[in-house]
Amino acid sequence: MYEPIRTKSVHTMAAAPEIPHRSREQELDIRLAGQLTALLTVTDELHALATRTDGGAPQVAGPAAAELATAAERIAEQVARLSGGHYPLRAEPTDGGTPARIEALQQRAHTLAGNALAVATSRDDTAARELAAERMAAHAAPRRDLATA
Numbered sequence: 001m002y003e004p005i006r007t008k009s010v011h012t013m014a015a016a017p018e019i020p021h022r023s024r025e026q027e028l029d030i031r032l033a034g035q036l037t038a039l040l041t042v043t044d045e046l047h048a049l050a051t052r053t054d055g056g057a058p059q060v061a062g063p064a065a066a067e068l069a070t071a072a073e074r075i076a077e078q079v080a081r082l083s084g085g086h087y088p089l090r091a092e093p094t095d096g097g098t099p100a101r102i103e104a105l106q107q108r109a110h111t112l113a114g115n116a117l118a119v120a121t122s123r124d125d126t127a128a129r130e131l132a133a134e135r136m137a138a139h140a141a142p143r144r145d146l147a148t149a
Contacts, residue, residue: 028123033082035116036128039135040075041091042109043068048093049102071135078128110139 022030047068080087117132 025123028119029082032116032119032123032125032128033079033088035112035119036075036079036082036132037088039109039112039116039132040072040079040088042105042112043072043075043135044091045093046102046105046109047072049105067138071138074131075135078131082128106139110136113139 047065050065050068076087076090113132113135117129117136120128120132
């Protein structure tokens with residue numbers, strides 16, 4: 001009454017050995033490296049605004065330029081560790097920064113650090129977790145200062 005199925009099941013194709021698969025650990029490494037690379041880009045941008053020499057005062061409230069430079073190097077080291085020793089490419093910072101843009105960069109850095117913290121916690125990576133928590137706190141401070149002003 002019923003004709004047998006003559007085609008391969010979709011489920012057996014997914015388990016085919018010719019398709020490369022990554023482990024959960026590898027996927028978390030890739031995701032964490034991506035979050036940290038994005039955080040590095042925003043940190044470099046904030047550092048460029050903090051060290052701007054156009055005759056005016058630095059534009060970034062909160063983390064000092066030296067702290068941002070140190071944080072950027074630490075983030076780059078973590079990305080290199082997760083990426084098999086390959087340091088990330090560094091973005092060229094853009095010119096100018098209005099207070100609204102700087103606030104948006106601080107918010108973005110805080111969000112990215114939170115995302116990295118979640119992935120590092122899931123991966124059980126102590127070094128990345130501590131760095132992400134530290135960066136979250138550093139980028140939350142300027143927002144608290146702005147809210148109380």
